[in-house]
Amino acid sequence: MRRRAWCRGLLASVVAVGAVLGLVSRPAAQTKEVVIGVLYPMTGPVAQVGIDSVNALKVALDIINTDMNINLPLGRGVGLPNLGGAKVRIVVVDHQGKPDIGLAEAERLITQEKVHALFGAYFSSVTNTASQVAERMGIPFLNAESSSPALTERGFKWFFRTSPHDGHFSVAMFDFMRDFEKKRGIKFKTVAILNEDTQFGADSAKVQDELAKKYGYEVVARIPFRTGTTSLDAEIGRLKTANADVVLPSLYTSDAILLTRTARNLDYNPKVIIAQNAGYTDPKFVAEMGKEAEGAITRAPFALDLAAKKPLIPVINDMFKKLSGGRDISDVPARAFTGFLTLADAINRARSTDPGAIQKALRETNIPADQLIMPWTAVKFDEKGQNAGVRAILQQLQGGSYHTVYPFELASKEPMYPLPAWSQRR
């Protein structure tokens, strides 16, 4: 047993030494260059999301730093025209999904790398700690994809979020349930909430719980569980016991795969599943589990089938595919792309890399819908730093791929209801 205790202590010191080594500074940024510190999980269970997002940023950098003639902010001309054509450069750091590392890295980016703004960090929990550093040091922090509603409720002055948060998303889910009931003349009475236990899942579940009460649905089960568990048998058992009309999962990829497989094996088939994005929109999940998870609905801020209404989407997707080895751009990288252009556009309008000027320019941001690849009405920040022009859509897996089903006027397919029996899926 002594050996084990030793190990734990030494493990901690190894991590500490690693963190110190990470602090070795590189030469300071040159003038006439705008440097943005980017925080993403580049290793660990969700590394692929970080890798995809960084590829999306590379597409954005290409658009900013070269003359492309695309109808996007900074799509024309080289670099940032208002800063004498200054090029934008990113410094990517890996926070491994750990809030403490995110905090240390944010500090390092600001003090050692002298970045002009911070960008990231996917995990709501890491965005939370990293943006605290930015707030303290007075550096703008743009977040493009963390969906915890609490992030823009902190009264921060340097924090801006282009993405919808789980409040917006969850409202869309409940709006859908209400509208769908009217449309089909049915009635949902009960919901079950299943969430993984990091900040993303926990906050999402909290909002859904509140909304369910507001919309008049009874929450018959609220099931948080440890993410990356080896089995979901007990959780499925709980869901079976509760037997809710609608199941609302908030899960990352690994848990979404396990949930789908376990539900099939234990023969659990709810009538409606409405997922809080994340794992359900991972391209790998869609490619490999798409058929098995047939009928699952997810909220999304982005969909490739919006291309008919958004001609920019295929253009960006082609650029993205060249960097990603053929993967389509998905929701998270599309949001990263949009957020990054928003930040670069603000720095350009600020005509300076002075943090105060960038902050002011961000507040005045107003990017119209036709310059966005997202289905939003605009990018425009409210006094809390939240983009007020967001709009969420719901998509459903039909025939192995996602199709927009809500709002009904943007829909490309009718919602499938109820979900097909397991024996009828392939």
Place this chain on the structure above:
Amino acid sequence: MLTIPPPDVLVQGILSGILMGFVYALIAAGLSLIFGLMEIVNFAHGEFLMLAMYTTFWAYALFGLDPLVSVPLSAGVLFLVGWLTYRGIIRRILGGPMLAQIFATFGLAIFLRAGAQFLWTPDFRQVTRAWVQGPVRMLGVSVGLPQAVASVACLVAFGALYWFITRTETGVALEATAQDRQAAELMGINTERMFALGWGIGAACVGIAGAFLANFFYVFPHVGSLFALIAYVTVALGGFGSIPGSLVAGVIIGVIEVLGGLLIAPAFKYVAVFVLYLVVVLLRPQGLFGKF
């Protein structure tokens, strides 16, 4: 606090707990074997499991081999990995300080994990069209056929391991080496070979478990760490170095995990496992079947 699920859900839970328990047990058996032999905790055990799952996955993705067919392949590859780990690393640090021994396998774990991510990307991979998939009805409830197959196979592998250790000459030599290295050497046993063999067999156990696991669980570079923690607890609960202990402990943990989740709350399931572990360690520090 206590939720009483309908009887069929309860039966289903206990059954799937037992099935998963057999898989946990085989993973733990490999760890226990190595520990019993030379009192070294293999911190790369989870990563061995990850390698086994990737072996199975790649055999499927590149050559179309079903996981059931590639079980011997996975076991063989992992035997080699275990053997080489002993020859290349462990043997050299046996005389070194205890910390070096701990860090060697710990470093190996990080190396393997990072290497897997570098070579194979952090994507979640799956065997999508396995021969055995979907549900099967047992005792009137539905459980996963791949889980059922995996648990039966793990049980068979377990029996084979036990038979090998207790009934064959090599197995007895292995046991003798574990008990007293010097005495075994005086009896003419090549302990060096026994150690390497122990590592090989220990890793091969994970090779078999990993192949069956890949049939229903996703594969990614960190997958080993999910199971490794449970394996360490299983070994400690069953008793360090005790092979039958691993089996009993694996099943106990599998069932407690599901029951804790079903009756109290899913967030509680690992609490239940670790409380049980703490109680056993307090009352019987050597574990349920430990000898020392």
